[in-house]
Amino acid sequence: xxxxxxxxxxxxxxxxxxxxxxxxxxxxxxxxxxxxxxxxxxxxxxxxxxxxxxxxxxxxxxxxxxxxxxxxxxxxxxxxxxxxxxxxxxxxxxxxxxxxxxxxxxxxxxxxxxxxxxxxxxxxxxxxxxxxxxxxxxxxxxxxxxxxxxxxxxxxxxxxxxxxxxxxxxxxxxxxxxxxxxxxxxxxxxxxxxxxxxxxxxxxxxxxxxxxxx
Numbered sequence: 001x002x003x004x005x006x007x008x009x010x011x012x013x014x015x016x017x018x019x020x021x022x023x024x025x026x027x028x029x030x031x032x033x034x035x036x037x038x039x040x041x042x043x044x045x046x047x048x049x050x051x052x053x054x055x056x057x058x059x060x061x062x063x064x065x066x067x068x069x070x071x072x073x074x075x076x077x078x079x080x081x082x083x084x085x086x087x088x089x090x091x092x093x094x095x096x097x098x099x100x101x102x103x104x105x106x107x108x109x110x111x112x113x114x115x116x117x118x119x120x121x122x123x124x125x126x127x128x129x130x131x132x133x134x135x136x137x138x139x140x141x142x143x144x145x146x147x148x149x150x151x152x153x154x155x156x157x158x159x160x161x162x163x164x165x166x167x168x169x170x171x172x173x174x175x176x177x178x179x180x181x182x183x184x185x186x187x188x189x190x191x192x193x194x195x196x197x198x199x200x201x202x203x204x205x206x207x208x209x210x211x212x213x214x
Contacts, residue, residue, distance in 0.1 A: 014193065015197075019186050019193075027111045037181055045122070048175050048176070054175070055122060059172075059176070062169060062172035065172075070138055071097060074093045074097040078090040097144075099140075100190075100194050104190075108127060113129040113130040116179070125179075129178075132179045139190070142166055143161075143162040147199050166192075170188050
């Protein structure tokens with residue numbers, strides 16, 4: 001089995017094992033999950049209301065996952081790659097963003113989970129709650145960017161871009177009370193899976209083309 005095929009199967013397996021069960025349990029209103037989510041959101045609200053500096057920081061950091069921010073990031077990075085002659089990488093970034101938008105919207109409409117209702121809300125968001133669009137979009141966008149960074153970029157930097165930034169965004173969504181923990185977990189896993197699956201598919205296609213030319 002090629003490395004790209006292994007990554008494809010691993011990413012698809014992890015995404016299926018996490019996102020699908022969460023979607024089904026959320027749609028069914030499984031009590032243990034909803035109870036955990038609500039308790040976590042209550043605890044998060046207590047924390048940010050007790051520390052106003054934290055609330056201000058969270059409100060600023062959450063914009064790293066705004067749809068317009070990650071879309072502009074994907075487009076600008078794609079343009080830069082295209083001008084640098086890396087056409088396939090440019091298309092890959094745009095494709096990841098497009099798939100993330102479509103799958104996120106589809107899942108939201110399929111599950112139709114209402115947003116958290118808190119006693120003293122500190123933020124508001126429109127649309128359905130599952131999965132978190134900010135978590136999904138940031139995980140897909142930042143991971144795809146990390147995957148196309150030049151090889152000379154240290155691994156630590158790649159990990160920070162691909163993993164740490166999306167985790168920060170996901171945490172802010174829970175602290176702001178606009179998502180449940182299961183929403184952001186599903187969003188993160190799905191976003192990372194999209195970036196890895198499409199990267200593996202791209203690599204597999206290149207491997208196939210190279211084999212035919214040999």
